[in-house]
Amino acid sequence: MDHVLLGNTNLEVSKICFGSLTIGPNQKNLSVKKGARIILDAFDSGINFIDTAKSYGTYPYIKEALKISKRDDIIVASKSYAYTYDDMEKDLHNCLRSLGINEMGIFLLHEQESEHTIRGHGPALEYLINARERGYIQAVGISTHTVRAVKAAAKIPEIDVIHPLINVKGIGIKDGGSGEMLAALKVAHDKGKGIYAMKPYAGGHLIPSAKKALRWVLNQRCIDSVAVGMQSTEEIMANIAWSKNQDVSQELRDRLRASPRILKVSSWCEGCGNCVERCSTGALEIIEGRAVADNERCVLCSYCISECPEFCIKIY
Numbered sequence: 001m002d003h004v005l006l007g008n009t010n011l012e013v014s015k016i017c018f019g020s021l022t023i024g025p026n027q028k029n030l031s032v033k034k035g036a037r038i039i040l041d042a043f044d045s046g047i048n049f050i051d052t053a054k055s056y057g058t059y060p061y062i063k064e065a066l067k068i069s070k071r072d073d074i075i076v077a078s079k080s081y082a083y084t085y086d087d088m089e090k091d092l093h094n095c096l097r098s099l100g101i102n103e104m105g106i107f108l109l110h111e112q113e114s115e116h117t118i119r120g121h122g123p124a125l126e127y128l129i130n131a132r133e134r135g136y137i138q139a140v141g142i143s144t145h146t147v148r149a150v151k152a153a154a155k156i157p158e159i160d161v162i163h164p165l166i167n168v169k170g171i172g173i174k175d176g177g178s179g180e181m182l183a184a185l186k187v188a189h190d191k192g193k194g195i196y197a198m199k200p201y202a203g204g205h206l207i208p209s210a211k212k213a214l215r216w217v218l219n220q221r222c223i224d225s226v227a228v229g230m231q232s233t234e235e236i237m238a239n240i241a242w243s244k245n246q247d248v249s250q251e252l253r254d255r256l257r258a259s260p261r262i263l264k265v266s267s268w269c270e271g272c273g274n275c276v277e278r279c280s281t282g283a284l285e286i287i288e289g290r291a292v293a294d295n296e297r298c299v300l301c302s303y304c305i306s307e308c309p310e311f312c313i314k315i316y
């Protein structure tokens with residue numbers, strides 16, 4: 001696995017980042033032991049970069065993997081929706097405590113939409129900059145599904161890292177296509193921002209041409225690394241092979257294609273509509289008093305899950 005410097009940070013990350021959302025309670029819901037085993041396989045395969053978030057519920061898996069591996073060279077990136085200085089301080093220290101470490105690689109403002117939301121999170125960003133100066137984190141930044149937020153973050157000198165949604169078809173980008181996103185990322189990267197992408201397979205829609213989709217992202221010079229959600233050792237092996245332009249066996253390809261992830265709404269949905277409001281891809285609507293998912297539009301971001309008061313949305 002190749003490693004690269006993430007923009008102007010001193011972080012040397014693998015080209016593939018392990019996206020941990022997929023093993024946690026919002027998706028596969030593996031036991032901590034099984035999830036940690038998969039993370040350890042990723043470490044053994046040369047991946048030294050792992051992405052998580054407060055809302056993913058995957059800190060216990062990463063803690064266990066770090067404890068067993070005794071590795072101190074793993075770069076963990078996490079994120080929080082906190083707005084205030086104090087709440088961001090709580091979230092960062094909760095993350096460090098939950099992972100059993102004293103310092104970490106990257107902490108991001110989660111899901112930024114524009115210059116306005118970044119400004120609105122100003123006190124939280126101020127705390128992260130302070131934490132970077134005090135050595136708790138090495139880099140700060142934003143995650144986003146919008147071109148607009150990438151453009152705004154590129155202009156903020158204190159932001160080190162941008163974690164944008166991008167894939168060859170532009171599926172899931174809220175305010176443009178892949179060309180517009182790439183143009184914004186190029187400007188940001190030229191200014192020294194580290195770029196690690198998300199959703200190269202657009203939540204599974206591009207799995208039928210997975211190798212091509214992954215290589216398209218990896219071949220962009222303005223993208224340093226890409227986070228890929230993985231749930232099994234087989235998926236790790238396949239992603240690493242594709243990243244090196246190698247093929248995997250037909251049998252493995254068939255197996256990966258045969259188990260697409262989909263979002264399901266349970267029968268006890270009360271039709272409150274919270275999830276519909278939260279979804280920006282139009283993948284949910286209320287029909288006859290219940291939320292119904294259109295899996296053709298869903299990019300499996302999981303944002304709707306935490307909005308449901310009845311805990312009835314799951315990704316299988």
Ligand code: SF4
Pocket residue numbers: 263278279280281282283284293297298299300301302303304305
């Ligand atoms: S339905 Fe949920 S998981 Fe799918 S795109 Fe919408 S918010 Fe994301």
Ligand code: SF4
Pocket residue numbers: 265268269270271272273274275276290291307308309310311312313
């Ligand atoms: S948030 Fe939950 S209860 Fe409300 S409509 Fe969506 S799935 Fe149903």
